[in-house]
Amino acid sequence: MQIKVEKPTQEKLDALGVRNWPIWTKEASEFPWHYDEKETCYILEGQVFVTPEGGKAVEINAGDLVEFPAGMSCVWNITRDIRKHYKFGE
Secondary structure, eight states, X not given: OXXXXXXXXXXXXXXXXXXXXXXXXXXXXXXXXXXXXXXXXXXXXXXXXXXXXTSOOEEEETTOEEEEOTTOEEEEEEEEEEEEXXXXXO
């Protein structure tokens, strides 16, 4: 299972309707997480290292558009408080 990270254009963000997605915030911390369904998110602020079960940590920073696959278990290690837009499902 792979985490997809990209630096999107403003046109792509607009086409996805990211500004209309809910916002989630979390202080610096570490915790396990499991994705029952795909999540797409756009990081507004902060930094996190997400380590998929059996995989290597992926660095995610402000300005990144990220896709987490359904069924993935991982550990989130937030090093700078996170603020992100998010959307579950397709």
